[in-house]
Amino acid sequence: MTSLYQSMIAQASMGRMLSDREVSRFLPDQIRQTIAELVEQNQLALADALSNAGLSLYPQSEEILAISALLAEVRQDWLTAGNLLEQLIDLQDGRTPVATWQHWIRVLRCQCEPVAALHAAECALTIYADNPVLLGEKQSLKALLSNNHAHEAAANTH
DSSP, X not given: OOHHHHHHHHHHHTTOOOOHHHHTTSOHHHHXXXXXXXXXXXXXXXXXXXHHHHHHHOTTOHHHHHHHHHXXXXXXXXXXXXXXXXXXXXXXXXXXXXXXXXXXXXXXXXXXXXXXXXXXXXXXXXXXXXXXXXXXXXXXXXXXXXXXXXXXXXXXXX
């Protein structure tokens, strides 16, 4: 357990949260690790509060953006997850790992945006051309869009 985790639990037991000033004593990797520990212990409200503090203190931290996006996915807050992943991908500027692309594609699918998800898969494949997961996503999304187009065309003929 990190000292930040212990501090958060102690403060929560007294009915209060750590201030941004108190959280600012910790580095982004410590905040990320503590958010992960809080999620592991099913302390989602505390994890969310720490995520918000981390984003406020370190808005350009890849670690904070990534863990906060994952937390938003856990909560099925697809809009927030999407916004955070977009920021992360922009920040990584061409060095986005496959896992981040996979999360971005998943979030776009959950937002019912298959065209945007296909575009994301194609962008990722310009970097990771032989990645089987990304290739599978592209194939799946193309099939989905083809089926949607066929259903729309059939509906328009009736």
